[in-house]
Amino acid sequence: xxxxxxxxxxxxxxxxxxxxxxxxxxxxxxxxxxxxxxxxxxxxxxxxxxxxxxxxxxxxxxxxxxxxxxxxxxxxxxxxxxxxxxxxxxxxxxxxxxxxxxxxxxxxxxxxxxxxxxxxxxxxxxxxxxxxxxxxxxxxxxxxxxxxxxxxxxxxxxxxxxxxxxxxxxxxxxxxxxxxxxxxxxxxxxxxxxxxxxxxxxxxxxxxxxxxxxxxxxx
Amino acid sequence: xxxxxxxxxxxxxxxxxxxxxxxxxxxxxxxxxxxxxxxxxxxxxxxxxxxxxxxxxxxxxxxxxxxxxxxxxxxxxxxxxxxxxxxxxxxxxxxxxxxxxxxxxxxxxxxxxxxxxxxxxxxxxxxxxxxxxxxxxxxxxxxxxxxxxxxxxxxxxxxxxxxxxxxxxxxxxxxxxxxxxxxxxxxxxxxxxxxxxxxxxxxxxxxxxxxxxxxxxxxxxxxxxxxxxxxxxxxxxxxxxxxxxx
Ligand SMILES: Nc1ncnc2c1ncn2[C@@H]1O[C@H](COP(=O)(O)OP(=O)(O)OP(=O)(O)O)[C@@H](O)[C@H]1O
Ligand SMILES: [Mg+2]
Numbered sequence: 085x086x087x088x089x090x091x092x093x094x095x096x097x098x099x100x101x102x103x104x105x106x107x108x109x110x111x112x113x114x115x116x117x118x119x120x121x122x123x124x125x126x127x128x129x130x131x132x133x134x135x136x137x138x139x140x141x142x143x144x145x146x147x148x149x150x151x152x153x154x155x156x157x158x159x160x161x162x163x164x165x166x167x168x169x170x171x172x173x174x175x176x177x178x179x180x181x182x183x184x185x186x187x188x189x190x191x192x193x194x195x196x197x198x199x200x201x202x203x204x205x206x207x208x209x210x211x212x213x214x215x216x217x218x219x220x221x222x223x224x225x226x227x228x229x230x231x232x233x234x235x236x237x238x239x240x241x242x243x244x245x246x247x248x249x250x251x252x253x254x255x256x257x258x259x260x261x262x263x264x265x266x267x268x269x270x271x272x273x274x275x276x277x278x279x280x281x282x283x284x285x286x287x288x289x290x291x292x293x294x295x296x297x298x299x300x301x302x303x
Numbered sequence: 304x305x306x307x308x309x310x311x312x313x314x315x316x317x318x319x320x321x322x323x324x325x326x327x328x329x330x331x332x333x334x335x336x337x338x339x340x341x342x343x344x345x346x347x348x349x350x351x352x353x354x355x356x357x358x359x360x361x362x363x364x365x366x367x368x369x370x371x372x373x374x375x376x377x378x379x380x381x382x383x384x385x386x387x388x389x390x391x392x393x394x395x396x397x398x399x400x401x402x403x404x405x406x407x408x409x410x411x412x413x414x415x416x417x418x419x420x421x422x423x424x425x426x427x428x429x430x431x432x433x434x435x436x437x438x439x440x441x442x443x444x445x446x447x448x449x450x451x452x453x454x455x456x457x458x459x460x461x462x463x464x465x466x467x468x469x470x471x472x473x474x475x476x477x478x479x480x481x482x483x484x485x486x487x488x489x490x491x492x493x494x495x496x497x498x499x500x501x502x503x504x505x506x507x508x509x510x511x512x513x514x515x516x517x518x519x520x521x522x523x524x525x526x527x528x529x530x531x532x533x534x535x536x537x538x539x540x541x542x543x544x545x546x547x548x549x
Contacts, residue, residue: 207393220408229395
């Protein structure tokens with residue numbers, strides 16, 4: 085069998101294209117949901133941490149450290165196969181969304197926080213001395229600077245975590261990897277896996293290029 | 304106008320200010336000198352509560368600055384302009400946006416109104432042509448003048464200056480002092496911490512000498528520089544040779 089027949093079999097491609105396109109859409113919206121929720125939650129947590137109250141800081145830091153330490157696959161399996169034992173039954177995409185969104189939130193919180201702590205004290209003083217409230221100083225002065233500093237790391241982290249939607253294949257989410265690998269076993273051809281790789285490139289390559297442009301601009 | 308009564312400030316167990324009494328009358332420029340660590344910055348920062356006084360009171364136009372909290376304190380701070388040694392312009396905002404921000408957010412001016420006022424103030428410090436520049440594109444002297452415009456745009460009743468020229472290259476000091484002199488002529492009430500003794504002689508109504516957290520001596524510049532009474536002031540002045548000779 086030739087290289088082309090193995091990886092680019094036209095008949096197999098045509099047959100599985102609709103399934104793979106549907107899977108691409110699933111991966112796409114799951115990724116979008118994870119990025120939006122993860123970054124938003126991370127931002128909120130970092131802002132709450134600036135209030136400097138131990139009863140906020142302690143659980144935030146605990147959440148961030150634990151979420152960053154655990155392998156996401158372990159948490160996904162626990163949520164999907166363990167929680168039903170407690171009567172909590174979540175769909176595969178929901179588990180993927182909650183776990184990966186949570187992990188991204190944990191990393192994003194740390195990145196935003198690092199940005200916030202590197203904003204010089206004088207910036208806060210200038211804001212407060214001109215009559216701005218704590219919140220106004222946070223939102224108009226400190227956060228924009230913190231976000232700018234964090235953008236490269238945020239983009240990289242968001243990329244790394246959205247690629248983990250492939251872990252959905254172990255809990256039956258019909259995303260790109262699971263659909264293509266089942267197509268591969270049905271057809272006996274490696275072509276669906278080629279299609280999977282192309283689908284991932286179609287989603288993530290533009291993001292990577294965008295990240296590079298951003299990095300150039302902000303560093 | 305601005306009255307500081309029995310102001311004390313401790314950092315932990317070290318007392319940095321020991322019962323400071325000082326008042327600045329309307330339109331007066333009071334100039335504060337003293338060795339490093341004598342508490343000048345701390346006193347100034349207590350006036351707008353960037354530093355919380357341990358005891359004592361600060362009054363602005365007979366209103367208690369020291370009894371304000373939350374929103375009331377933010378409102379009070381609008382009446383007290385402050386200029387820092389390090390400028391502290393917002394690096395992510397243009398010069399114009401720097402001068403507009405607090406006008407819009409804290410003073411609740413409309414954007415066109417804030418912009419007009421900002422341009423007027425930038426004109427005043429000679430930087431209207433830099434309105435669209437970013438702070439990083441300006442020299443230190445220009446940045447400091449923008450910082451002055453940012454404070455002035457809020458129509459403060461008193462301006463506090465903490466070593467406004469100490470971070471500047473010598474050739475840029477003059478442009479900032481010129482703006483300050485102009486302000487004084489327009490009748491702004493000013494409390495200035497600085498080492499520019501030349502400026503003090505020319506522009507100050509009163510000079511206050513602080514050392515070790517107390518006001519050691521205060522009086523018109525002629526007396527302070529020409530006829531110092533306390534030993535500590537004489538020692539301090541003799542360490543700054545060139546200006547004391549005159
Ligand atoms: N946040 C702080 N915590 C602890 N000690 C402080 C703090 N800020 C100032 N101090 C101490 O208070 C004393 C007075 O400091 P301050 O900055 O008011 O002096 P200064 O007269 O402005 O000196 P300089 O001319 O060097 O600016 C110093 O001994 C300083 O170490
Ligand atoms: Mg100082």
